[in-house]
Amino acid sequence: MAVKKLSKEKIGEALKELSKFRLIAPARSDEVVIFKEIADPEEAYLDYGNSTVPPKKVVFPQTETLFRFMVGNPELEEKNVEEEGTTVIFGLRPCDARAMAIVEKLFSWDYDDPYFLKRRELTTLVGMACVEPPSVNCFCPSVGGGPFGKEGLDLLLTDMGDYYLVQSLTDKGKKLEETLASQLEDAAGGDEKKAEGMAAEAEGKIRRSIKTEGIPEKLPGLWENDLWKKVSAACLGCGICTFLCPTCHCFDIQDEVEELGDGRRCRMWDSCMFSEYSLHASGHNPRPTRRERTRNRISHKYSYYPSRFDVIACVGCGRCINLCPVNIDILDILEQVVDA
Amino acid sequence: MKNPYIPYQVNILEAWYETPGDRCIKTFKVTFADEKVWDTWKQLPGQCAMVGIPGVGESMFCISSSPTEEGYLRFSIMKMGKNTTALHELEAGDSFYVRGPLGNSFPVEEWKGKNVFTIGGGIGQAPLRPVVEYIRANRGDFGELELIYGARTSEDHCFKAEFEEIAQCGECECHLAIDVEEEKWPHFVGFVPTLLMEVAPSPENAIAVTCGPPIMIKFVLQNLEKLGFAPDQVYTTLENRMKCGIGKCGRCNVGHLYVCKDGPVFSYAQLKDIPEAFA
Numbered sequence: 314m315a316v317k318k319l320s321k322e323k324i325g326e327a328l329k330e331l332s333k334f335r336l337i338a339p340a341r342s343d344e345v346v347i348f349k350e351i352a353d354p355e356e357a358y359l360d361y362g363n364s365t366v367p368p369k370k371v372v373f374p375q376t377e378t379l380f381r382f383m384v385g386n387p388e389l390e391e392k393n394v395e396e397e398g399t400t401v402i403f404g405l406r407p408c409d410a411r412a413m414a415i416v417e418k419l420f421s422w423d424y425d426d427p428y429f430l431k432r433r434e435l436t437t438l439v440g441m442a443c444v445e446p447p448s449v450n451c452f453c454p455s456v457g458g459g460p461f462g463k464e465g466l467d468l469l470l471t472d473m474g475d476y477y478l479v480q481s482l483t484d485k486g487k488k489l490e491e492t493l494a495s496q497l498e499d500a501a502g503g504d505e506k507k508a509e510g511m512a513a514e515a516e517g518k519i520r521r522s523i524k525t526e527g528i529p530e531k532l533p534g535l536w537e538n539d540l541w542k543k544v545s546a547a548c549l550g551c552g553i554c555t556f557l558c559p560t561c562h563c564f565d566i567q568d569e570v571e572e573l574g575d576g577r578r579c580r581m582w583d584s585c586m587f588s589e590y591s592l593h594a595s596g597h598n599p600r601p602t603r604r605e606r607t608r609n610r611i612s613h614k615y616s617y618y619p620s621r622f623d624v625i626a627c628v629g630c631g632r633c634i635n636l637c638p639v640n641i642d643i644l645d646i647l648e649q650v651v652d653a
Numbered sequence: 654m655k656n657p658y659i660p661y662q663v664n665i666l667e668a669w670y671e672t673p674g675d676r677c678i679k680t681f682k683v684t685f686a687d688e689k690v691w692d693t694w695k696q697l698p699g700q701c702a703m704v705g706i707p708g709v710g711e712s713m714f715c716i717s718s719s720p721t722e723e724g725y726l727r728f729s730i731m732k733m734g735k736n737t738t739a740l741h742e743l744e745a746g747d748s749f750y751v752r753g754p755l756g757n758s759f760p761v762e763e764w765k766g767k768n769v770f771t772i773g774g775g776i777g778q779a780p781l782r783p784v785v786e787y788i789r790a791n792r793g794d795f796g797e798l799e800l801i802y803g804a805r806t807s808e809d810h811c812f813k814a815e816f817e818e819i820a821q822c823g824e825c826e827c828h829l830a831i832d833v834e835e836e837k838w839p840h841f842v843g844f845v846p847t848l849l850m851e852v853a854p855s856p857e858n859a860i861a862v863t864c865g866p867p868i869m870i871k872f873v874l875q876n877l878e879k880l881g882f883a884p885d886q887v888y889t890t891l892e893n894r895m896k897c898g899i900g901k902c903g904r905c906n907v908g909h910l911y912v913c914k915d916g917p918v919f920s921y922a923q924l925k926d927i928p929e930a931f932a
Contacts, residue, residue, distance in 0.1 A: 379658045382707040387662050387686065387748065389707065423914060424657045424899040533908065536928045563903030566658075566896045570708045578658075578707060583902070590904050591894055594712070594734030599893065599907075599932040609906075617909040 317479040317490060318500040319470070324477075327496040328354035328403065331489075334437075335400040337371050339364050348402065359404050362447035363630060367409045367559035368402050372432040373416070376581040379428070379566070384574035394431040401489065404441045404470070407462035408453050408628040412559030413438070414465035418622040419562060437485045440466040442508075444515055450631030452521045452644060458628050460519065461512035471508045478504050523647045525615070525625060531650060532616035536608070540649045545607035547639040552584035554633035554641070555610065560626045563590070585610050611646055657899050660703065660711070660750035662686040666725055668744050671811040672804075678776055678811055679741050680717070680729045686748060694754065696720050698761055698783035699890065699918045702753030703898045704728055709739045713895040713913065716754060717779040719786035726751070729779040729811060755898045756917050759784050759862065759888060768796035770854045772873050774845045774865025775804050778811050780890045780917070781864055785819070792824065796859075801852055803830030803845040807838055828852050846872035849880075856881040862888045867931060874921055884922035891916050891930065907932070 319327055328336065328351075338357040340349050346361045348368035381390040417433060420426040443451075443460035453459055463469055467486035470477040478500055481490045490497060535541075555561040565583035570576035583590055586607070591600045600606050618626035627643070634642045663683035671678040685691060696702075698719055705711025712734070718727035732741045743749060761784065769788060771781040788795045800819065804810045810829070820827040830841040830848045841848045846869065854861065861882055863873045870889055877887050893905035893912045900914035908927040910916065924930040 380707075384708050389659060391656055391659055419901060422900060424901070426899075426901055427656050427658075533927075562901070564896065564901070566711070566902070568708050568710055574708075576708045580896075580902075583896075583904070585903060593892075593894055594737070599929065605932075612908075613903070613906070617906065620909045 315499040316505055317481075317497040318473070318504065319477045319479050319493070319497055321475055321477070323496045324357075324359070325354040327493050328357055330493055330496060331401050331403060335398050336403060337368060337400060338403040339405075348405065357403065359441065363406050363409075363443075363632075365632075365636070366557060367412065367630070367632070368405050369409070369412060369416070369559050371400060371402055372413055372436055373429055373562060373582075376579055377428060378577045378579045381575075381577045384570060384576055392428070394428055395435070397432070397435065400432070400436040401439060402436060403439045405438060406443060406447065406630070407440050407460065407464075407466065407469070408451075408458055408630045409559045410438045410440050410465035411453075411458050411462055412465070412628045412630075415560050415618075415622075415624055415626060415628070416562045418624065419618075422622070437467045437489050438465060439468045439470060439486075439489065442469055442471040442512070442515070444472050444511060446515070446519050448631045448635055450521055450634040450642075450644075451519050451629060452523060452631065453629035454516055454519060455522045455525060456625050456627050456629045459512065460515040461508070471511065473504065473507070478508050480505070480508075521631070521644055523644050524651065525647075528647060528650055529616045529619040529625070531653075532612050535650060535653050538653050540646075540653055541604045541608045544641065544646045544649065545603040548586070548603045548607060548641060549639060550586050550588070550603055550606070551638060552586045553636050553638070554643075555584040555586055556582060557632045557636055559628060559630060559632075560614070565590075585613065607646075611643070611650075615647070615650075657752065658897070660705070660707075660752040661690050662748050663726070663751050664748050665743055665745050671729060671813075672809050674808075676731055676733060677741070678729055678731045680727060681740070681743070681749075682718075682725050682727050683749075683751070684725050691724075696726075696754035697758030698787045699757070699759040699780060700754040701756045701898070701913075701917055702726075702728075702751045703755065703895075704730070704740065704749060704751050705736050706739050706749050710736045711750070711752075712736045713755070713892070713898055715780040715783075715890065715917065717782045719783040719790065721787055721790035727782075729776065729782075731776050752898070756913055757915065759918050761787055764860050765794045766796060766858070768799070768854070768859040770799045770801065770859060770861045772801045772845060772849055772861060772863040772865075774802070774869040775809060776811065777863075777865030777869070778802055779864075781862060782812060782815075784862055789819075789824065798825040799828070799852070799854060800825060801828045801830075801845060801848055803832070803841075803848060805832045807831055807835055844872070845869050846876050849873060849876050853880060856883070856886060860886055860888065864890050871931060877921075884925055885920050887921035888918060889921065889924070890918050891924075 345365035378392045420429040467483045564580045614626040667682040703711045896902040900911045905912040907929040
């Protein structure tokens, strides 16, 4: 089957077709770009760098119900994720799609997490290759990704000027291609080759990097090293590095009860940078200061996760660097690990 | 596929206080509201469960009964925070919710033919109790069983009647301790690690299992080393704040290990190079 293309003139029509599903696309919200459910193709904003908030919330909502209950009634009503319906995330960056594939390893490890996995199954990911690096702090090639990376994606779009090259990567991707049959045309024979060249060129434009080789093995040995105090000294403990991280997956579980006894048990994003995260009921805290919490954040991503799942839990999107209010830079921390 | 976040309702058969005070310990003997759950519930000594009440929350506790005690589960819970305070208000006939069994277990199968020493302090006897009961129920499969247990005062001792029964029937030796002198206390006065050195168990063909406050564990481990126990002959359990109990929510890790999933049972050989294990 020939590779397809989507003319930019037909993008509105294509999005309209896809809006028969739950369609999530980048859109402007005040000053920033976020992923949100769109009803009108006009809302989609495809000429963006990367979203401030990653689209991970589509498969792992910031707050979600696990089950509902009525106080005093033994019946627990399990949340049915299926009813959220088939979802398409249109135009996400390869790093954010790869993050979902990385996090899926945890959510399917040993115990299957039915909520995450069901959403993942219901969701088709249509990626948008990064012809230009979205941020000065992008470093995806250092951690195993790339600006044209395909991991986790079902379809990859590449901006070729007047049109997008459309490469389908999975069965889900092929199915979506069929849905868009009347908007897609056959691409020219040389387009795929051309895209390969663009990918190499795009990778060359990425300015920041880190040699990760040896870091996972080295980190546990740096437990008492002075660097942790140094790199965490400015940290405010705001948690933005974890909330905006596409691979951060830690969550809290809380119960909410309304006045008439109608309640739900829900889970919500949590952050290892908060003191309550590891605080025991007794008052003891095994990670009492930001030094221990920063050490855990970096060690989790660059040592613990790879030791269990063979992959670094960081996709090099640069959000934690771009958005830290006190300019803490994960690459700077990793350089210090390398030099220690 | 069973959703691992949905708990089972249990009914309280009996409930009693082990110890008094602000941080009192209450034991609950429970059975599943739906008896069919027993067909799939297969716990091993040392495993845990998330215990709670919808609307209040849930927290992780060791199952303090052995699988050889059929028809019920036991939990011994110290009143500490929001959830445990709510649980303490419950009595026989009331219900709460449980999901599990979670985590790994003591490798009791591998211990067959060996002498087993348990060294407990305070509420730390709760995860040791299933080991003791398991060995007592399979007495012929194991060597000697010897119990060392201490608490601050005699009032703070858990499972008093059971210790008495075990000591009296003579099937194993019980060494009890309190921290400070009390009138009419016939046993050892002093800390558990000191009592351990008095008892001085031989490491030959032996396993030592310890659980208690972190400071006690620290000195028990040092003393076991002095007595010649190798790190792979020594087991303990860890605890940390937990939410999911199934290795997803992140917070309970010590180094690269999740206490909820890779633990709560660890050999000292596993932990001695993980500085966070005793943080």
